[in-house]
Amino acid sequence: MKNPFKYGSRVSGGAFFDREKIMRDMMGVLDGGNNVVLYGPRRYGKSSLVGEVMSRLRARGWVCAELNMMDVVSLEDFVTQYARVLYREAAPVVGALRHIAGLFRRVSPKIGIDDEGKPELKFEISSRKAGVAALRDVLELPVKICPAGRTLVVLDEFQEVESLGLGAQFERTMRSVIQNHEDISYVFLGSKTHMLERMFASPSRPFYNSAQKFVLSRPPEDESRRFVIERFRSVGIKMPEELAARVVSLAGNVPYYVQAVSSWAYNSVVGGRARTIRAADVEEAFLSLYATETILMESVFASRPESQRLLMRALAREPTARFDEEYRDRHSLPSTSTVNTALRRLVKESIVELRDGAYALSDPLLAYHLSSRG
Ligand SMILES: Nc1ncnc2c1ncn2[C@@H]1O[C@H](COP(=O)(O)OP(=O)(O)OP(=O)(O)O)[C@@H](O)[C@H]1O
Ligand SMILES: [Mg+2]
Structure with missing residues (x-):
């Protein structure tokens, strides 16, 4: 007999439940040729949900490629990994390597050997200084190698592009390239809600209003x-x-x-x-x-800094809608303005959330940890 419960990695099939409505809505948006940004706290099932959407779209003949930005350490790494996942997904559909050889000016495919000794296609950037030009090339790749029909590109933990060291240039370049991709839809997702929200909802940022927002709740x-x-x-x-x-x-x-x-x-x-x-x-x-x-x-x-720690402990013991004097006294909290600043920060980082009208810790184990000790 096998343990029927799975946790830690992405789940699908019988280990996956609910989420029908959000999946239908999301697929409707993607079908219409639009992009999606999905956020929600850690461990709510964002990656599993998008995985399920990909398998449904694949069943309809879409090519779906996915890259987790947590695994990407530099711009060069992004360029080569992006090329690899796209090729891997598109190759069985488009046929052979010759379809993509020569498409690049700066990124060239090479046959290598993987850990198990099997041949594997690798990509190398021909010039060290390729930078943004190579990024442009590789971002155009879906249009070049993906067959007529629909393609989905998924970028998990997308907020990590901020750590690639290109500053706003990555976002600017990506936005300017992908806005011309009519038959390709993109899903951006991640758990650092405040970072993604800044990217997609601030008028000054390149991705402003470029994707339909979905929030995953319990x-x-x-x-x-x-x-x-x-x-x-x-x-x-x-x-x-x-x-x-x-x-x-x-x-x-x-x-x-x-x-x-x-x-x-x-x-x-x-x-x-x-x-x-x-x-x-x-x-x-x-x-x-x-x-x-x-x-x-x-x-x-x-x-966390002290004021946030005090507030976290208070909310673990007693979720609340209002931080009035009695509540602050009961939990030895500092002044209203200090509490408000700490609260804003904790909400932004998804550590605290508004649930059923009261502020509470998002993580039940953290709540238990903080309420069960003296
Ligand atoms: N729809 C679902 N049905 C059943 N279990 C689920 C579902 N979604 C998520 N889970 C459970 O939650 C775990 C984490 O899921 P997943 O990795 O998809 O979440 P996530 O929001 O992407 O997490 P993270 O923020 O850590 O990336 C899964 O291993 C599984 O145990
Ligand atoms: Mg995830």
Whole structure:
């Protein structure tokens, strides 16, 4: 029997639930030839959602290529990796290497050997000074190598372009090239909401108004509960309704944590003969998960300035809509203006969010970490 819960990497198929409406809306926008920017807090399922959209579009004959900007360390690296993923996706459709050889002035394909000793196509930039010119070349590549029909290019953690060292030039160049790409749609996504928002919503930035915005929120709670129950059922384990609700609540209904708590609960019964999850299994599962994340939570907390730390601790213990004097006294918070500044910062960085009308920590484990200690 295999653990039916998966967390950490992208999920698809049976491990993926809900998100139908946002996927339909997003595909409608892409179908219309427009671009999408998707943001949402960490671990809500952005990459999985876009992965699912790509597989649906591939089934309709689209070429879909994807690059995670977290894996890109420099402009040269972007140019070669971008060429590689596009080629990999388009090659089976367009045929052979000769279709792209010679298309470049500055980036040339070379046959190399991969880690397993198999031939692999690599790309090299012919001139070290190629810079923005090579960037332009490679950004035009989808038009040149992708067949007639539709193409989707996905750039995950897109805000990381800011660290490539080109400043606004990357954004300017990319915008000016891709705005002429009629048959190619782009999805930009990432978890650093404030950075993406600045890029796509400030009139002074090149990407201003260039993509339809989508924000990923938590799934409906009943969908999460149903998912937990069904996945346990698929391996012959009974998960009582009220305990599924407890899992979802402990997990703050964040998809990653829903799967992680469930996975630990599965581990606790799988060795024995019991075929029904008990309340104690769920509580233990949460604590086991918490134990693996404590150091991370502490480092998130410790990295913030004092006023933010005080506010985080207060919100972990008591989410609130208003920071009146009583609340500030109760939690030993500083003046209103200091609290407001700290709040703005924490909201911008998705550490705090407005949920059901009250400010609360976005991460349920961080909330537990800060409320459970003295
Ligand atoms: N639709 C879904 N159905 C079930 N589980 C999901 C879904 N979306 C996400 N998850 C769970 O959350 C985990 C993280 O998903 P994913 O990597 O897609 O999130 P993300 O928002 O891109 O995260 P990050 O901000 O870390 O990049 C998955 O491994 C899975 O356990
Ligand atoms: Mg992701």
